[in-house]
Amino acid sequence: MKGGMSNKRRYRALAFLLGLSFVVSACSETEAAGPRIDKSGTRELHHRHDGFPHYIGHFEAEVLSSLPHETTAATNGLEWFEGALHESTGGTNQSSVSRISAESGDVINRFELADGKVGSGLTYYNGKFYQLVRDSTEVLVYDAESLAQEENLTSEDTGWGLCNSSDKFFVVSDGTSQLKIRNPETFQLERQFTVELAGSELAGLDELECIGDQIWATITDPDDQNRASTIVVINIDTEEVEATIDASQVVPEGLADETTSTLSGIALRPEDNSLWLTGRQWPASFEVKLTPVDVR
Numbered sequence: 682m683k684g685g686m687s688n689k690r691r692y693r694a695l696a697f698l699l700g701l702s703f704v705v706s707a708c709s710e711t712e713a714a715g716p717r718i719d720k721s722g723t724r725e726l727h728h729r730h731d732g733f734p735h736y737i738g739h740f741e742a743e744v745l746s747s748l749p750h751e752t753t754a755a756t757n758g759l760e761w762f763e764g765a766l767h768e769s770t771g772g773t774n775q776s777s778v779s780r781i782s783a784e785s786g787d788v789i790n791r792f793e794l795a796d797g798k799v800g801s802g803l804t805y806y807n808g809k810f811y812q813l814v815r816d817s818t819e820v821l822v823y824d825a826e827s828l829a830q831e832e833n834l835t836s837e838d839t840g841w842g843l844c845n846s847s848d849k850f851f852v853v854s855d856g857t858s859q860l861k862i863r864n865p866e867t868f869q870l871e872r873q874f875t876v877e878l879a880g881s882e883l884a885g886l887d888e889l890e891c892i893g894d895q896i897w898a899t900i901t902d903p904d905d906q907n908r909a910s911t912i913v914v915i916n917i918d919t920e921e922v923e924a925t926i927d928a929s930q931v932v933p934e935g936l937a938d939e940t941t942s943t944l945s946g947i948a949l950r951p952e953d954n955s956l957w958l959t960g961r962q963w964p965a966s967f968e969v970k971l972t973p974v975d976v977r
């Protein structure tokens with residue numbers, strides 16, 4: 682941390698504020714029909730009217746179950762589609778898009794990128810997968826069933842993470858504090874904004890998952906391992922951070938270095954609203970539950 686409040690103190694301060702918002706939210710929901718808040722630590726803590734889980738506050742992630750993950754897979758994007766996990770991997774001359782069995786973790790189908798192309802963010806939209814290429818404006822497009830390549834798109838600039846927000850927008854990160862909202866048909870820029878955490882720009886936004894009206898983002902920060910296992914949850918409309926998640930307990934022990942231990946994959950399985958995390962060269966992908974942290 683370069684000057685100012687330490688990260689730990691900053692997170693505690695933010696967690697306190699978010700904790701307050703959680704309490705306020707819980708109070709405001711009591712008039713609605715049915716139980717809205719489940720504090721027993723199940724994975725859906727706040728059921729929204731549209732069926733998506735909605736998390737507000739500060740949480741810790743714990744492992745519920747796991748799926749084998751190739752330790753050679755440098756995960757840069759993760760997405761569930763039709764009961765299978767789909768993964769974009771980076772690494773020079775090792776990049777691919779893979780469909781992975783939810784039962785065994787085995788690769789069912791794989792498309793390998795041409796040498797020199799580094800796979801990055803991945804998302805599904807309207808029968809196709811879209812994959813960003815690191816340091817390139819090229820957006821690779823695949824048929825979602827066969828993973829056959831289709832005609833590519835070209836973006837105005839480069840990106841890291843990618844998610845599909847309710848089939849209305851693509852959200853793109855680029856390792857800075859900026860998020861770009863793009864038209865999913867044309868990839869044209871519609872809006873962009875700066876993400877702030879506790880009053881400071883939050884750089885390093887990386888892998889994304891769009892869940893309802895929220896954008897879940899991992900943070901790549903080689904100088905701060907706490908941040909590298911933190912997820913921030915941003916409201917796409919208000920552009921505010923609504924929740925933080927400490928996933929440090931999920932990071933497997935014994936990984937070689939900061940790069941391999943970095944959390945770099947988030948995916949929500951829509952069939953059961955289960956949340957899955959993995960990282961570069963992790964031996965497993967993990968289903969996690971989120972437990973609210975009492976920060977008062």
Ligand SMILES: [Ca+2]
Nearest residue numbers: 759889890947
């Ligand atoms: Ca994702």
